[in-house]
Amino acid sequence: MTTFDWQRCFAPLFDDLDSRGLEHWRILLQQQLRKRFDENPHGDIARWMRALDTLPAIGNVKTELDRPAITLRADQSLSAGAADQLEQSLRGLMPWRKGPFEFFGTYIDTEWRSDWKWDRVAPYLSDLDGRQVLDVGCGSGYHCWRMLGEGAGRVIGIDPGLLFLFQFLSVKRYVSPEQRIDLLPVRMEDLPAKLEAFDTTFSMGVLYHRRSPLDHLLELKDTLRPGGELVLETLIADGPEGYSLMPEDRYGQMRNVWFLPSCDTLLRWLDRTGFRNARVVDVTETTTEEQRSTDWMRFQSLKDFLDPDDPTKTVEGYPGPKRATVIADKP
Template sequence: MTRFDWQSTFDPVLNALDKDGLQDWAELLREQFRRKFDDNPHGDLGRWQDALESLPAVSAASADLTTSAITLDAPTPLSASICEQMEQGLRGLMPWRKGPFRFFGIDIDTEWRSDWKWDRVAPHLSDLSGRQILDVGCGSGYHCWRMYGAGAGRVIGIDPGLLFLFQFLAVKKYLGDVPVDLLPVRMEDLPAGLEAFDTTFSMGVLYHRRSPLDHLLELKGTLRRGGELVLETLVVDGPEGYSLMPEDRYGQMRNVWFLPSCDTLLRWLQRTGFRDARVVDVSVTTTEEQRSTDWMRFNSLQDFLDPEDPSRTIEGYPGPRRATVIATKP
C-alpha cells in the first residue's frame, strides 16, 4: 500500500497555524498525524487513496459554494469517458452521508440533506466575513464549504472519520489552495484554551458526549473573547432541569447520552459561562431530510423509527427533534 502523504496534504494549514502563533497546536497535530497515518494506518486507507487519485484532473475548475449542492463545474462539459471515470472514483468513496455535492454534472444525493440544516441556521448567524471558524464534527466538510462561501476568512473542520477526510479532499482537489481544511482529529485532541476562533460550530455532537458540560467548556475554550458558539443537538420536551438519558440505544445509535429540554440546554450554557444564549430553531428530523440513497445504501432514519408510530424511535423514545442555540463567550 502506498503510504498516505499526510505532510503535503496538511502542510499548508500547519504552516498557517505556525504563522498565526499556534505553533504548539501545529506541532501536536504533526505528531498526531504521524501516529495516525504512519504508525497505525486504517485498513481502508489505500482503497480510499486510490479512489481519490483516480479522480480525473479538470482544467480551470470553478465552484459555487452558495447553493444547496456544493457545485464544481468546468468551462466545457466533460467527455463521457471522463464522467465515467469521475463517477467511478466518487463511488469508491461511498457511503456519502453529508451533502449534497455536484461534481461536474454528477449529483451525489447524500444520506443527509445538510443544506436544510444550513438554511435553518444561516439566517441567525453573525456576518461570517473574514472570521476564523472551527467546525467540530464536520463530517465530509459540507458546512465548511458553505461557511467559506458565506465569506469566512479561514475554516477548519475537525472530524476523526478518515472516509470523511477523503470525501473532503475530493472537493478540495479541484479548488486548489483555499483556506478551508479538515483535520482528522477529535475535539478532545485539541489543546485546552486555544482561543483562536471567532465562531465555533458544534452541530450533531453534544448528544454523543458522556459529559455534555465538559464539551461545552471545550467549545468555549476554542473561542476568542466575544466569539460566537453555534450549537445544534437533539432535544426533548420537558421543563428546565429535565434531560432524557436512553437506557441503551436511541434510534439504534449506541453513543447517545443526554437529550436535554431546550430550557435545560440554555441552563447548561449559562452554567458553563456563555451569555446571551438563545434558541433560534427547533425542527423535527424527517425521513425526507435523512434517508437511504443510491450513494448511501445502508439503513437510515426510516429504519430507526417505530413503524407503528413514526413519531417515536424504534426503542419507544420521542423521535429526533433538533434545536439550534447561539451563545457568546464573554
C-alpha cells in the first residue's frame, strides 16, 4: 500500500508550532498522525493519493479567496488534455460536500453552498488580520481558505475525515508554500488540554453532534487565549430558555444528533461555561437550495430528509433544520 508522507506534508506546521512555544502539541500531534497513517492506514488512502498525484502541474497560479468559490487561475487556459485530467483527478476525490471550488475553469458544485454560511457570519467577525485561527469540524477546509483570505496569520482546521484532508491538499498543492494554512485529520478531543493558542475559534455544524454540548463549549474555550473570540454555529429549535430538543433516534436521518437548544438556552450554556458577551447574530432556516445533491455529490441530501408532504418538517416529524450563529468572548 502507498503510504502518505505526513512528516513532509506537515513539516512547516511542526516548525511553526515549535517557534510558538507549542512543542508539546507538536509531539502529541506527531504521535497521533503516526498512528493514523503508519500503524492503521485507511484503505482508500492509495486511491486518494493517486488522485492527487495525477493532478496536472500548473505554474504561476493565482488564488482568489474572497469569491463564493475558492478559485485557482492560471495565466493561460489549460489544454483539453490537461483540463480533462484535472477533472478526472478531482472526481477521484468525490463526494465533495463543502465548497464551492473552481480549479482553472473546472467548477466543483458541492453539496453545501458553504459561501452562504460565510456571508452570514463574516459581517460580525472581529478583524481576522494576523490572528491565529482554529476551525473545528472544518470539512474540506472551505471556510479555512475564506479565513485566510480575510488576512488570518495562521489557520488550522481540524476534521477526522481523511477524504476531507485530500480534498484540502488538492487546493494546497497549487498555493504558495508560504501560506500558513493546514488541515489536521484529528478530533477535538485530540487537542491538548488548556491549549490557549488561538485568537479566534470557529465551531460550525459540530455542537449538535456532541453528546455533551457543555463539554464541547469548555473544550472550545480551552483553545482560546484570554480575550479570544468563539464563533459558534449550530442547529437550534424554537422554544423558551431551558428548552432543548433531543431527538428520539434520528434527526433528518442523522443518527448522531443529540441536542438542538433554543437560542436562549444556547446563550445560557455559553454563560454557564464561562463565556461573556454572547450574542446571536443570525438565525436562518436551511433550505434545499443551500444543501442539495449535485453532480459532485450524488448521494441523498436535504430534500430526501424532509417530509415530502410537509417540507417544514424532517421525515421523523421534527421541525426542519434552522441554524443560529452565536459569537462570544473568552474573558
